[in-house]
Amino acid sequence: MTHDEILNRMREIFHDTFGIEPSRVTPQAHLFEELDLDSIDAVDLAIKLQEMTGRRIKPEEFRNVRTVADVIAAVESLLKA
Template sequence: MEAGISDEEILDKLRDVLRDTFEIDPARVTPGAHLFTDLELDSIDAVDLAIQVQEMTGMRIKPEDFKNVRTVGDVIATVHALLER
């Protein structure tokens, strides 16, 4: 992924990851969707998601980069931050 990627392109990739990894309907994956309450992920799933984002971006994610992530929009912002490093 490159730094100029749009929020919509990241969202599309996240929809694919969440569908393929957690069997979540892509229609449920919106920027405002809460990972734990709306998408029913747990802490182990969050680690798996962080690994998927790491693979998607090719950037190493430190635990503190991901600890405040609560919504799909937060994941999108984290991807942007990683790509801008």
């Protein structure tokens, strides 16, 4: 998957799972401050990413994720593994 394909998939996930308008899901958008996710939402997001990549996300890898760009980087890392 390319960077843009991952971003588009993130927009779908954020819309379908959290009701967030796709236009708000930009690489620089902060998950907790701008997109209003909480810790439970972060767990849901990690599960969706696992489904998308077919790989398990280690909690320590996801702990430092703060922005949509961080999520994209985490997905790219999983896909390379």
